[in-house]
Amino acid sequence: MPTAPARVTGFTTHDIRFPTSEESTGSDAMNPDPDYSAAYLVLSTDAGDGAEGHGFAFTIGRGNDVQVAAIEALRDHVLGRPVEELCADPGTLARALADDSQLRWLGPEKGVMHMAVGAVLNAVWDLAAKRAGKPLWKLLADADPAWLVSQVDFRHLTDALTPARALELLRRGRHGSAEREAALRERGYPAYTTSPGWLGHSDARLTRLARQAVADGFGQIKLKVGADPADDVRRCRVARAAVGPDIRLALDANQRWDVAEAIVRTRELAEFDPYWIEEPTSPDDVLGHAAIRAAVAPVRVATGEHAHNRVVFKQLLKAGAIDVLQLDAVRVGGVNENLAILLLAAEFDVPVCPHAGGVGLCELVRHLSMFDYVALSGTTRDRTIEYVDHLHEHFLDPAVVRDGHYTVPTAPGFSAAMVPESIARHTYPHGAYWAARTAADEEAPA
Amino acid sequence: MPTAPARVTGFTTHDIRFPTSEESTGSDAMNPDPDYSAAYLVLSTDAGDGAEGHGFAFTIGRGNDVQVAAIEALRDHVLGRPVEELCADPGTLARALADDSQLRWLGPEKGVMHMAVGAVLNAVWDLAAKRAGKPLWKLLADADPAWLVSQVDFRHLTDALTPARALELLRRGRHGSAEREAALRERGYPAYTTSPGWLGHSDARLTRLARQAVADGFGQIKLKVGADPADDVRRCRVARAAVGPDIRLALDANQRWDVAEAIVRTRELAEFDPYWIEEPTSPDDVLGHAAIRAAVAPVRVATGEHAHNRVVFKQLLKAGAIDVLQLDAVRVGGVNENLAILLLAAEFDVPVCPHAGGVGLCELVRHLSMFDYVALSGTTRDRTIEYVDHLHEHFLDPAVVRDGHYTVPTAPGFSAAMVPESIARHTYPHGAYWAARTAADEEAPA
Incomplete structure (x- = not known):
């Protein structure tokens, strides 16, 4: 009997926040008090190789839960998908996510929903590079230029860059x-x-x-x-x-x-x-x-x-x-x-x-x-x-x-x-760090 | 004893979806199967006049829950605020929402988070117009031009339009x-x-x-x-x-x-x-x-x-x-x-x-x-x-x-x-319409 192809079996999100506002680290003219945060995604599979795909959107505190909800909205595009197919061609998933005919309205291609798309795709690329046994930069640098071109959505770009010109640039880039x-x-x-x-x-x-x-x-x-x-x-x-x-x-x-x-x-x-x-x-x-x-x-x-x-x-x-x-x-x-x-x-x-x-x-x-x-x-x-x-x-x-x-x-x-x-300790609001801080806030005099 | 000023005492969101994809209503080249939806907000107060503020973001189905989460993220900016102050000057709230130093990262001023800002502000304007006893168009048309100018955030606009020029335009608009x-x-x-x-x-x-x-x-x-x-x-x-x-x-x-x-x-x-x-x-x-x-x-x-x-x-x-x-x-x-x-x-x-x-x-x-x-x-x-x-x-x-x-x-x-x-029947996924459809889907042969 043929073995069933490995599939994505886990799509787990985490709301992770670091209390950076307690120092002045990260303070600028628009962002005086950021709590650097990540809406974090882990993809797991039944391939048996232990490889997971990790990806995240970066936020600066409040609203990280909204960002997590946006990643969750993409779950059905990924869960259950064949791992090999997904990793061999993240570009098809990229187009499917950007073109989801209902989610698209929430952008299009901007803000919370688009960052969620990025988090999911980056997790797939992380998984693909792990399965290839290469750091991502090396996977990309070794890839066939024509395949790299296939990974790009040229829609709304062709007045500045066509697939044919992109291929030229990538071929030229191989010299040396x-x-x-x-x-x-x-x-x-x-x-x-x-x-x-x-x-x-x-x-x-x-x-x-x-x-x-x-x-x-x-x-x-x-x-x-x-x-x-x-x-x-x-x-x-x-x-x-x-x-x-x-x-x-x-x-x-x-x-x-x-x-x-x-x-x-x-x-x-x-x-x-x-x-x-x-x-x-x-x-x-x-x-x-x-x-x-x-x-x-x-x-x-x-x-x-x-x-x-x-x-x-x-x-x-x-x-x-x-x-x-x-x-x-x-x-x-x-x-x-x-x-x-x-x-x-x-x-x-x-x-x-x-x-x-x-x-x-x-x-x-x-x-x-x-x-x-x-x-x-x-x-x-x-x-x-x-x-x-x-x-x-x-x-x-x-x-x-x-x-x-x-x-x-x-x-x-x-x-x-x-x-x-770090994930466990800084998960908001129930990780050890935030639970302790909430308890301390509740005990402090008003 | 002076009476306490009336405050916003309720901030209630609803995920409302209409099954428009069952017809071809709303179909276009980018959106073949929309389920027209609203991430809907009701503001209530303890003013005793029964007036509520209603506002919403429009979406086309999936992701309406993400939009609701984004509106919820703005709750603390509104709940508990004095009603009179809020309705007399929605512009101050508008700036506070756009400038929330952590939520701003999720846009800035675009996508899910910005539509949430719009839903909240529109609810405040709805409340303000009801309390004024006027339809909104009339409230705006009767308003002092200088006050209207104060309601606009001119940041990043002044190379095209200054407050002084806006005032001229609004004063000119009053003739006739x-x-x-x-x-x-x-x-x-x-x-x-x-x-x-x-x-x-x-x-x-x-x-x-x-x-x-x-x-x-x-x-x-x-x-x-x-x-x-x-x-x-x-x-x-x-x-x-x-x-x-x-x-x-x-x-x-x-x-x-x-x-x-x-x-x-x-x-x-x-x-x-x-x-x-x-x-x-x-x-x-x-x-x-x-x-x-x-x-x-x-x-x-x-x-x-x-x-x-x-x-x-x-x-x-x-x-x-x-x-x-x-x-x-x-x-x-x-x-x-x-x-x-x-x-x-x-x-x-x-x-x-x-x-x-x-x-x-x-x-x-x-x-x-x-x-x-x-x-x-x-x-x-x-x-x-x-x-x-x-x-x-x-x-x-x-x-x-x-x-x-x-x-x-x-x-x-x-x-x-x-x-x-309509709100009750079309609330997703537990309103009567969607509950019945889910039950029917579960009974149908695969």
Whole structure:
């Protein structure tokens, strides 16, 4: 008798929250008190190989339950599906999820529902890479270019990028890939650090952390701006004095400004030679970013962590609105949509510097940038991945940065799996951490 | 002793679904089988006047539970708040909801979370209008222009519209408002009908319903296109033959095309003299709509039912991407954001023809268009509200169309309240309708 094909037998979600608001870690002009959280998914199978697929959406606290509910809404698309078929072609699932004829209304392709699609697809890619015995970046870098093209949904993209052109780019990306892979394993991939620059830090802490960053080998640091203008000037002065003239100083306004204000404020800070201004205004405002870019050069304009899908990136590139594209591993529809975004960036020759930090974003995005270097853009010039040094201890295959570079992940998978004890302890509201805090709150005098 | 101020004491959500997929009602190229649904909210108070605030997000079936969860996530912003303060200034609540420092990450200002914000704000406006004893359109039309300006969040808009300019527009809109109000009460507001044109209809049914629409006094009908090109040509021919040369024939592609395809397909249908092509491509693609508009004139380009916030509308207008702006009462952040959108449309002199149909959208949008006519744009020229003749029986103050015009609602409130029996019967999954269907499904042979 033929054996039945292995199927996805488990689709388990977790509402995981870390109490980061108790420190000022993660504070910026728009997000003063985040509790970094993950709406987390585990796919299990009856393949008997023990491999699970892990994926998540990142949120900053309240509403993580809504995000979990959105992932749950996709359950029937995955549970019971043949594992082999799913892992051999996540692109078909990607289209099915984006096109669910009823769920689509809740986006389309944006917000909570689209992040849920990303979490599910990333879990499938994690499972696929584990079953292939490769880290995700390597699975992608080794894959047949035509198969990679088949993983991308080109709908609403073809005025900027066709499947035929994508195939050309991927074939071109193969030239010299073995040498680049060797170089990557030797040196790693450039990183920059945001840890010195949170708004909540004192000037003394900013100075200390900025100097430490330089000593640690980082060639770029990032500073949050966008609250009080006089504070911004003072903090930029402090940061520039701390790092000296040769370190790139990136600024991040976290969407706080209108277009005209963004131009005025960025020009005010130009004396400190900022490398880029990030999220100067609404993440939806393609034309606004283009106007700002034209007015603040040579300061570069960077955005993308809140760009909700490939169509927004297409427009940012077509409009000449950005100098730096900051993809996010879990904001858009997973690896498949990030392949589209990397291809668009390659086509327009705009460097990709992924957004990271949060929960597990460093762990994930390094795979995307390393694939891009080895097998697509072929360069790390002006490319660097954000690094924030917190919460890595909760991951089984944590991001490691040495001498200002991300080291190459070698474990099979997408590095999304969290430490089981961390999941249990930080599950909201009944995990040990939150249960204890609730009890303490109830005992405290009003 | 002073009496305590009345407070919001109830925040009750309902998952309501209608089995519209059992007919072909609502079928289009992107949405073949919608079950028109509402994530529904009732606010109650201890004011003792019996007035409740009703609001909802419209969805098309699966995922309505996710939408309910998103509304629930906003509970603490409203429950316990003083009613008088809330109703006197919904704008402050609007900003608090959009700026919730943790929930904001789930958008920002888009998708499930933003629709939840809209549902809550619309419920507050419904309550405010009931307490004022006026239908919403009249409350808005009578309001002090400076107060209306205070209800709008101008963040990320000021490169297109400032508060000062908005005040000018609203003051200008007051000239002759009494005459227009009288005319409105006499004639109503122009409507067009989508009921003939669903993709699932046979040619015979299309012909019959199109002729009926003309007989009923409609000056415009709408036809769904975007699936099979040959079918589109045939159905346009059938529809044009049915209505004759003098009725406006609008086409709606429901996002199915890429930019180049949209241009080709629209030109193919030009011989049938379409009035507008609606949602020719991705609703996120401002630049794509601009390119299509430049290529298909004199056919007009219309979009907006999936435009997720005021920043998207700002760009559609700044880029010259649309001839017709189709706001939606429940996609964006409620009445406050729709005030911003109506002001933008007035500033750019682009006619607003709201999206309606669904569940309760006709009931709501008529208030916005009637306010616009009486006290902002001052005209109904080239303006018409979509009408779809289903599900109105579930509303206490249903939309009524006579001789191709929406009659003026006169009951206090925003007309959002559903018939209590309809709520009970269609609550998913335990209301009488769904419980019976589940039982029938379980009894049916596999």
